[in-house]
Amino acid sequence: MEAWQRLKRNLGELWKSFRGNRMGLIGLGLVLSALAVAILAPWLTPYHPQQVIRDENGRGLTFAPPSVHPPLGTDDGGHDVWAQLVYGARISLTVGFLAGFIAMFVGSFFGILAGYFGGWLDNLLMRVTDVLLVIPDLPLMLVLVATIRQMQLKISPLTVLILVIGLLYWTSTARLVRSQVLSIKERQFVARARAIGAGHAHIIRKHILPQVMPLIVANTVLILSTAILIESGLAFLGLGDPTKPSWGTMLNFAFDRNAISNGAWWFYLPPGLAIVWVSLGCVLLGNVLEEMLNPRLSGHHLEGEAHIVKLGEAE
Amino acid sequence: MRAVIGRNVKISAEVQQSLREQFGLDKPVFPDQFLMTMKQWASGNLGVSWSLRRPVAEILLSKLWNTILLIGLGQILAIFFGVVLGLLAGWKRKTALDTGALIFSLIAWATPTFWLGIILLAAGSTWLGLPTGGILSPQNVGKPLHTVLPDLAVHLILPTLTLTILYLGEYMLIMRSSIVETLSEDYILTAKAKGLNQWQILWRHALKNAMLPIVTIIALNLGFTVSGAIYIETVFSYDGLGKLFQTALTKQDYPLLQGAFLLLAVSVIVANMLADILYTILDPRVKAT
Numbered sequence: 001m002e003a004w005q006r007l008k009r010n011l012g013e014l015w016k017s018f019r020g021n022r023m024g025l026i027g028l029g030l031v032l033s034a035l036a037v038a039i040l041a042p043w044l045t046p047y048h049p050q051q052v053i054r055d056e057n058g059r060g061l062t063f064a065p066p067s068v069h070p071p072l073g074t075d076d077g078g079h080d081v082w083a084q085l086v087y088g089a090r091i092s093l094t095v096g097f098l099a100g101f102i103a104m105f106v107g108s109f110f111g112i113l114a115g116y117f118g119g120w121l122d123n124l125l126m127r128v129t130d131v132l133l134v135i136p137d138l139p140l141m142l143v144l145v146a147t148i149r150q151m152q153l154k155i156s157p158l159t160v161l162i163l164v165i166g167l168l169y170w171t172s173t174a175r176l177v178r179s180q181v182l183s184i185k186e187r188q189f190v191a192r193a194r195a196i197g198a199g200h201a202h203i204i205r206k207h208i209l210p211q212v213m214p215l216i217v218a219n220t221v222l223i224l225s226t227a228i229l230i231e232s233g234l235a236f237l238g239l240g241d242p243t244k245p246s247w248g249t250m251l252n253f254a255f256d257r258n259a260i261s262n263g264a265w266w267f268y269l270p271p272g273l274a275i276v277w278v279s280l281g282c283v284l285l286g287n288v289l290e291e292m293l294n295p296r297l298s299g300h301h302l303e304g305e306a307h308i309v310k311l312g313e314a315e
Numbered sequence: 316m317r318a319v320i321g322r323n324v325k326i327s328a329e330v331q332q333s334l335r336e337q338f339g340l341d342k343p344v345f346p347d348q349f350l351m352t353m354k355q356w357a358s359g360n361l362g363v364s365w366s367l368r369r370p371v372a373e374i375l376l377s378k379l380w381n382t383i384l385l386i387g388l389g390q391i392l393a394i395f396f397g398v399v400l401g402l403l404a405g406w407k408r409k410t411a412l413d414t415g416a417l418i419f420s421l422i423a424w425a426t427p428t429f430w431l432g433i434i435l436l437a438a439g440s441t442w443l444g445l446p447t448g449g450i451l452s453p454q455n456v457g458k459p460l461h462t463v464l465p466d467l468a469v470h471l472i473l474p475t476l477t478l479t480i481l482y483l484g485e486y487m488l489i490m491r492s493s494i495v496e497t498l499s500e501d502y503i504l505t506a507k508a509k510g511l512n513q514w515q516i517l518w519r520h521a522l523k524n525a526m527l528p529i530v531t532i533i534a535l536n537l538g539f540t541v542s543g544a545i546y547i548e549t550v551f552s553y554d555g556l557g558k559l560f561q562t563a564l565t566k567q568d569y570p571l572l573q574g575a576f577l578l579l580a581v582s583v584i585v586a587n588m589l590a591d592i593l594y595t596i597l598d599p600r601v602k603a604t
Contacts, residue, residue, distance in 0.1 A: 134587065136579050138542030139560060143572065146564050229427055233546060236429050237561060251430060255550070260437045261447075268437070272430035280425035 007210040014214070017292060024288030030281025034274070038089035047083040049245065054078070063264045073266040076257040084250055085270050091246035093278070095162055096228035102166025103227070104220040107173025112212065114174070115181025116204060125178065129171040138233065141168060145239050157241040161234060165227050173219050180212050218289035225282035232275045247271035356577070362570035366563070371574035374559070379578075381450060382555035385547070386540050388471065389478025390533070396479070397486025398529065404487065405494035405525075406517060416491065420484030428543050432477045432550035439473045446470050448552035474551045478543060482536070489532055493525040500524075527598055534590030537583050 018024050037044065047053065052060045053074055060078030064070065072082040114125040144164045149157070184190065185208065193203050234240065235248025242249065250271040254260075259267040335341045342348055355362060361371035404416040439445040446452065450470050455463040497503065498521055506516045541557070548557035556575060563571040 134580075134583055136539070136541045136583060138539075138545055139576055139579055142545075142560070142564055143576065146567075150567070225425065229425070232427050233429060233542075236427070236546070237549065238565070248427075251427075251433065255429075255433060260433065260440075263441070265437065268430075268433055272427065272434070275427050275430065276422065276425050280422060283421060283425055 004206075004210055007213060010214065014292060018288070021288050023284050027281045027284025027286075027288065030277055031285060034089060034093065034278045034281065037086055038093045041086040041090055044086045045080065045083040047080040049079060049084040049087045051080070051083070052078040053080055063259075063262050063267070065264075066266045072270055073264070075253065075264070075267050076259070076262075081250075081266055081270060084245060085247070085274060088245055088247045088250055088271065089274065091158070091241075091244050092228060092231060092248070092275070095158055095165075095231045095246060096224055096278070098162045099165035099169070099227040099231065100220055100224040102162065103170040103223050104173060104216060105170075106167065107170035107219075108177050108212070108216050110170070111174040111177025112181055112204060112208060115178040116185055116200070116208065122178070125174060129175055132168065132171045137168060137230075141165070141230070141234060142237065142239070144168075145234065149239075157239070158244060161231060161239065165230050165234075169223055169226060169230075173216065173223065176219055177212050177216060180215055181208055184208055184211050214293040215290075218286055218293045220286075221282050221289060222286035225279040225286065228275065228279050228282070247274050352573070361574040361577070364563075364568055364571040366566040366568040366571070371570050374571065375556070375574055375578055378554065378556050378559050381553065382544055382548070382557060385471070385474055385553060385555060386478065386544055388475045390482065390536075390540065392475065392479040393482035394486055394529065394533065397483045398490050398526070400483070401487040401490025402494055402517070402522065402525075405491040405498070408495065413491075416487055420488045423481055423484035426481070427546075428477070428481055429546040429550050431480060432474070432547050435473050435477055436550060445473055448550075450554055474547050474553055477547055477550075478540075481543060482540070485536075486529060486532070489528050490525065493528045494521055497521045497525040523597075527594070530590055530593055530597065534586045537586040541579050541583075 047070070053064075053070055054060055061070075061074045062076055062078050064074040064078075066073040066081075070080045070082060072080070072085065075081055075084070110125050114122040141164050145160055148155070148160050148164070190203060190207055193207055198206075231240075231246060232248030232251070235246050236252045236255070238252055240246055240249035240252065245253070248271075251268060254264070254268040254271070259265075332341075340348070342351075352362070359372070361375070363369065364371050364374055367374060400416055404413045407413060436447060440447045446469060448470075450467065451463055452466050452470075455466050460467075503516060503520055506520050511519075544555060545557035545560055547553065548555045549561055552558070556578070560572070560575045562568075563575060
């Protein structure tokens with residue numbers, strides 16, 4: 001358990017240096033506030049997103065501008081936009097986070113195995129990631145989601161989205177973890193552990209994993225921003241779940257139902273701002289974490305510039 | 316099967332059977348249907364679209380130029396402004412310009428393509444009176460190209476602007492870090508020692524070398540630019556490959572979808588190959604390895 005205690009101590013030190021980084025703190029604030037909104041949704045609005053708001057004559061308020069009540073106006077069907085926004089946070093964040101975590105697990109799993117054992121497994125991993133790097137991702141995802149829908153399996157549309165995003169975006173994590181494991185497994189403490197008879201499983205669990213863990217965390221935060229952006233895009237193209245509208249689905253509705261020609265800016269501005277809010281938060285947080293944790297970036301003669309190069313690659 | 320005949324379910328069993336045979340759907344997917352498709356592709360035949368009843372290759376070609384026009388224009392502008400701004404930001408490090416460039420890039424990265432399109436569409440059509448979509452005004456469709464150029468340009472402003480803003484940030488960042496790295500090279504020191512002025516150093520020595528990473532990124536970006544085209548063509552109802560792809564998907568027009576996908580994959584591979592070749596010309600050091 002010693003290695004894990006070391007990890008805990010390292011995390012403590014990490015927080016100390018993190019506190020001084022303004023970009024990182026802003027990112028953390030953006031992400032945590034969005035999470036808070038998603039969790040507290042029922043307490044933040046008196047309405048249900050699908051509830052029609054009526055005036056005193058009982059007629060539905062369509063495209064009502066923002067006022068004291070309703071705070072962000074209504075959509076074409078008289079539903080409260082603010083209520084849709086806070087409940088939409090739940091859907092967007094759930095899909096984004098679950099997809100991100102799947103990518104993290106799959107990527108770390110293959111990255112560690114390929115880096116540790118090498119050989120044909122490593123070759124296979126590199127070739128698969130090469131292929132996924134070249135294929136245009138959005139068309140591929142559109143085709144996959146549509147094809148899975150076609151099969152009429154009993155999976156909810158959101159689960160399909162989560163699986164497709166998660167299972168396509170693990171390659172960058174896998175490559176990063178692999179390169180890290182390649183260098184860790186050559187270190188002294190691994191050789192010593194092996195000399196006193198430790199098995200592969202033991203070495204991976206007790207020595208490799210604690211070392212790559214911080215890097216995996218930083219990378220996951222970056223993947224989250226991609227996952228949330230991609231979810232919004234797929235939902236905008238009509239592949240979301242209309243009964244469980246995320247921010248992307250809201251934008252899909254706003255666009256299809258002529259919010260623009262009706263001048264209903266309160267319908268199409270807030271969901272987009274919310275997406276920018278969360279993905280910007282994840283990018284800031286992830287870049288700062290990666291800068292602090294990625295040994296290949298720190299100590300370089302371009303220290304401080306390094307995260308910028310990384311951002312370009314993440315696109 | 317439903318996709319071929321549309322929603323018309325009152326179709327006799329014999330007709331259904333003959334349709335199946337005509338499209339080869341009565342044979343097993345693998346290997347028969349697969350081999351059949353491969354054979355057709357090898358001979359340049361991409362099949363017939365189910366929804367438009369025209370050869371897929373012909374449809375793709377007719378939309379291809381519209382997309383190339385849109386993407387090409389957006390990329391050229393983004394590369395130009397990205398390189399210039401990145402150069403300035405990297406040169407004047409740690410100034411307000413540098414910080415501003417970084418913040419702009421971060422926000423551009425975090426902004427969904429289609430949403431930026433929606434905002435520009437709303438702002439441009441309300442305040443500037445720009446057209447809300449399409450490539451040409453309805454009365455100009457079918458007229459010779461040179462007579463409708465102003466109309467075409469007006470229609471291209473908003474979609475091109477969206478593409479430019481989104482890719483500008485990325486090129487700017489790459490250019491910036493690349494120029495910072497180049498400026499720390501020994502030959503720059505030599506140039507300074509020779510007494511060249513800053514402009515000469517930047518233009519003759521730094522810029523050319525710093526451009527190399529941009530070439531790679533442009534080629535790698537092509538696949539992602541296609542994704543951007545799907546969003547932008549949807550928002551601006553621009554009649555190109557992206558919109559075609561989206562239509563093929565919703566109409567379950569598989570031959571068309573396959574053809575479009577093939578075209579995308581091939582163009583990305585070709586672009587990467589061109590970048591590799593270009594690289595050896597631009598940087599003689601690559602040849603040596």
